[in-house]
Amino acid sequence: MMLVATLASMAIVTQDQAPLRAGPRDSAAQQAVLWQGDTLEIRGERMGYLQVWDHRRERAGYVLASQVRTTSLKPEEAPELLAVVRFLRDTPGAEALGIGYTAAYLKAVPAGAITAEPFDALGSMAERLARRASAQQGKAGQTVSAHLEVATHYGVTFKSYEQDGTLRLCYDGEAFRRVIAMAANAEVRARAALAVTRNDCIDPALPPLERQQLDAWRAEVLDRIDTAQFAQLSEPLKNRLRLRRAGVWAGVAFQQARKGQPAGASAERALAELAAVNKAELSDADAVDYNDAAIRVGASRWAVQAAAAPVASGPRLSVLTEAGLPGETCVLLTDASHGPKAPLARRCTYGMVWTASASARPDGRALALAVQPLEGWRELWVFRQDAGGWSVNVMPPAASAPELGYVEFAGWVPGGEQLLMAREARTEGRYKRSFEVAELATLNVQKQASAPGPLAAFGKWQDAAWKRQTVILR
Amino acid sequence: MNFRLRPLTDAIRHGLGATGTGIGRLVGSTGRFLFASRRGLVAAGLLGLAGWAAVTHPPLRTVARGDIGVRTNQFTGSTAEFREGSVFVLPGFHELRTYPLRDQVYRLVQGRKADGDAPFQSVEGLSLGVDLSIRYALDPSRIAAMAGKLPDDIPGEVVQPAVQGVVYKAFTRYTVREIFSSKRAEIQQAVEAELRTKLAVDGILLRSVQMGQVDLPADYRQGMDKLLAEELASEKMRYTLELKEKRVKETELEAQADKVRRETAAAAAANEQVIAARAQEEAMKHVLPFKQKQIEQRQFEAEAEKVSRIKSAEASAQARKIEAAGEAESRQKLADAEAYRLDRVGKIASEQMARDGALITRHPLLIQKTVADKLSDKIQVIIAPPSTDGRFIAAGLIGGGGQAASSSAVADAGTEPVQEGE
Helix, strand or coil: CHHHHHHHCCEEECCEEEEEECCCCCCCCEEEECCCCCCEEEEEEECCCCCCCCCCEEEEEEHHHHHHECCCHHHHHHHHHEEEEHHHCCCCCCCHHHHHHHHHHHHHHHHHCCHHHHHHHHHHHHHHHHHHHHHHHCCCHHHHHHHHHHHCCCCCCCCEECCCCCCEEEEEHHHHHHHHHCCHHHHHHHHHHHHHHCCCCCCEEEEECHHHHHHHHHHHHHHHHHHHHHCCCHHHHHHHHHHHHHHHHHHHHHHHHHHCCCHHHHHHHHHHHHCCCCCCHCHHHHHHHHHHHHHHHHHHHHHCCCCCCCCCCCCEEEEEHHHHHHHCCEEECCCCCCCCCCCCEEEECCCCEEEEEEEECCCCEEEEEEEECCCCCCEEEEEEEEEEEEEEEEEEECCCEEECCEEEEEEECCCCCEEEEEEEEEEECEEEEEEEEEEECCEEEEEEEECCCCCHHHHHHCCCHHHHHHCCCC | CHHHHHHHHHHHHHHHHHHHHHHHHHHHHHHHHCCCCCCHHHHHHHHHHHHHEEEEHEEEEEEEEEEEEEEEEEECCCCCEEECCCCCCCCCCCCEEEECCEEEEEEEEHHHHCCCCCCCCCCCCEEEEEEEEEEEEEECHHHHHHHHCCCCCCCHHHHHHHHHHHHHHCCCCCCCCHHHCCCCHHHHHHHHHHHHHHHHHHEEEEEEEEEEEEEHCCCHHHHHHHHHHHHHHHHHHHHHHHHHHHHHHHHHHHHHHHHHHHHHHHHHHHHHCCCCHHHHHHHHHHHHCCCCHHHHHHHHHHHHHHHHHHHHHHHHHHHHHHHHHHHHHHHHHHCCCCEEEHHHHHHHHHHHHHHHHHHHCCCCCHHHHHHHHHCCCCCCCCCCCCCCCCHHHHHHHHCCHHHHHHHHHHHHHHHHHHHHHC
8 A cells, every 4th residue: 555655646536425534543533525536646645544635625634545546647557547437438427537537547648649539538428417417406416516516626617507497507518629629530529519519508698699600600510520420420320410400500591591691501401401310210319309400490491492582462462571670570461452552461570581481372361471580489470351451460389488399381271261280399398299270260279189190171271382391290 | 646747748738739630640640750750759759658648547537336526627627527437537638536425424533532632521621522423425416516626635624624613612512411411412403503504615415413422531420320320210219109109090990990890790799689589579479369369268168168067967967866766766666565575574474473372372382392492502501490380491581480580590501501612
């Protein structure tokens, strides 16, 4: 043991709640409680205890030699430390210890020999720790917060965001960014790219401009996995990349359309990525991401045809747009006898109006139009003519705070004065998909089902264009 | 012209003048009279002499390119100009002088050094050397007229005095410093103007005056250098300051531009944010009526549900009522049947008892037998005092006289066997 004390310079605590005592005895007063991953500087050895200095707490004391592992931080020890890191990398609950070992390895290994592997491990463990911290509550939470403190001491930064009334902790992705910058194999790079582009770790309070910049950056990071590297990936990883890309490009398309830039290419890219997903290889966890991505793509799918000019006012109903207040778009409903000067109806919105989506009822008494106020939230505007004239009703995707979702027009039922709609939304963490038959007069839902099959009206009257383009029937 | 030949040429000139046209004849008769007379010998000598003169001093002279030749008739004094080419010059009759028409440079050599032969003087009385070059040319239009007057050494006899006369005077009007640095052009112009008129008188065109290096007195040079250095430094400082000022201005402008840019960007970002917030608010606003509608719809559905439930409850209550009535009736029927059955059973039992009573009355021991039969499976032994009155031993059990005694006896009998039985 004496030999250990003279050769080794650093001790890594391997157990939770290891006491740091004032003397080399069990009865000695406890100075502090150490957690796994804590590093201590060894200053001596007495009676099975190591005399150490804790830099984090700036405190000296004795710790039982069996509760720590010692290392000299010499280059010869690097392979051994890396082996431990490899072992701890995928061990749940040992993230803090793993981070401690990774730090020791990075210190021991010569600068020229550093590869992407320790950073990949560090990122994986930090991310898992953050996930544990977001989920854990009660007594387990105490351990997790102690582990978080240990990780923070090593320079691993966590960010916290409030989402749906709960606090979410996210790793800032520093290690993964290094991995992306370094030469690494395709799988490691793909994992890193996925980790730094997570949707749920975006600050909800991020201003729109910064959000756009972030999305552009995310798209770029995901595209750094080039075709050759992409081909080397395993199928589930490929799926995850495709899903992430689909979601990000859908967002980019919306932002581009919003700024008046051509968004067709981005939207098509999003659709293509979603279509390329191999559904046979989707795990349960990936299925959630699949729904998520599909809603995002579905919400801004009209960006593909955004360039299509609105139909000029002919004998049938059509819509025109004009600028309102700054950032506002006003929708004018026109027909043969009512031009833009005297429209049938006019309504303004701060959302993105997809004029290409306008679908008029054959008898010219109603028109459905898609309007997207938020990146992942698309509404359906229904213009209707009744005894009192024309009115506009807005159908949101779900009766909850706008999160993710879209509602789309799926067809007119000629005789029955009905409207077919399809909704898909994520509210409070739950996904809901429904196909509805609504009464045109009141827009009340008469029948609904989770698939179009059981609804006879859907079988008969669904819109061919909707069926061709929608992502809800995936 | 070689002046030693002048008497000879003069003699020939005179001879020729006397003979006039007789030359032809002389030549024709030469053969005849050559060896004939002394005159002939003289003539031959003269002819040889003339040949020699013609060889040594050919009557054709050449005017070089860029020069002008002025041939003066020695007799009449008339002049003729010749440009590039050959000119017939009869020795003794003509005189040809050539003048260069090209620009020539005259350099004032003695004034070049401050410590030289003839340095210039400044207004302060200091000696200084200036490297002066004067470019001039002869005026071709006046050269014929001036040819006679001009000396052979034009630079030395015409240009030099003129230059010196102008330049020395000119420099005395300026200080060394002015000559050295600031007033060079002015001096040059003044010299040029004055010299031009002066030289023009002699038919010389002044092209330019160039002022080259100024050689200062050694002491003055040092002081001047220092002064200039300081001036340079101050000048540099001025420029530096100007530059700095400009930089400050540039920075200020850049900052302003940046500020404007940032303000614009911030305003744009703020606008974007406001628009996004409004879009969010709008989306939220649309959700509320939808929720309201959903609630209403649910209310309607609940109402419908309530009505349908009430209806079904009513139906079920009625059904129950009907069922209960049926049940009651059926129970009544059952009760009646039971009553009838009991009545019947009672009657039959009474009849049976009547028949039994009659039988017992007829056969009293039947009771004892019956009792014994009934008890037989429970009691093996009965110890009881014999009836004093000779009656049935279990008379106490079935009532009758001697109740107290019998009861105690029965009690004994009852306990004992039980104990035994246990």
